[in-house]
Amino acid sequence: MTTQRKLLPRSFYQRSPEMVAHHLLGKVLTHHYRGEELSGRVIEVEAYLGLTDPASHAFIGKTARNAVLFGPPGIAYVYFIYGMHYCLNVSCLPDGEPGGVLFRALFPLKGLSTMARLRGLAENAKPKQLTGGPGRLCEAMGISREAQNGIDVTRHHSALQIFDDGYEVKTITATPRIGISKAAERPLRFLLTSP
Helix, strand or coil: CCCCCCCCCHHHCCHHHHHHHHHHHCCCEEEECCCCCEEEEEEEEECHHHHHHHCCCCCCCCCCCCHHCCCCCCCEEEEEEECCCEEEEEEECCCCCCCCEEEEEEEECHHHHHHHHHHCCCCCHHHHHHHEHHHHHHHHHCCCCCCCCCCCCCCCCCCCCEECCCCCCCCEECCCCCCCCCCCCCCCEECCCCC
């Protein structure tokens, strides 16, 4: 890993969710949580295509709940699911066009003991136990709808940011999305074969 890292600009997110999802793999998601940086490498994401995608929260049109997905790009969209888990997404496409990418898994890099504490696990918990899955990821990173929904991840002083640290992605696998009942067959889930 290089020491130089560059904050991803808004233009990075102005593309299709499928393209943004593909290019988010290998990047570093950071949350400045109570004076500590929690970070992990993005190893699994899913693209949601907005108005043309029945699985997207934007498919029903703009509401108070999903307004973030309608732009501008590069804004955190956090929702609560099953009455127990938060899920983190980032908005894509130009302002007014809805689309987003769901963060499904990270490989933890910094703040592992805090992540374990937030998850209620032992300090030596395996990476998959910490940040494998969208709900675990948010819990380990201290992310909630109340605190992070609507945060601009492209700003230098945001608590939530995404960086390019020069990590070289070698192999990406595309599969159907999981955990959904509509349009699940589309190959819009992307994974790094090895972090």
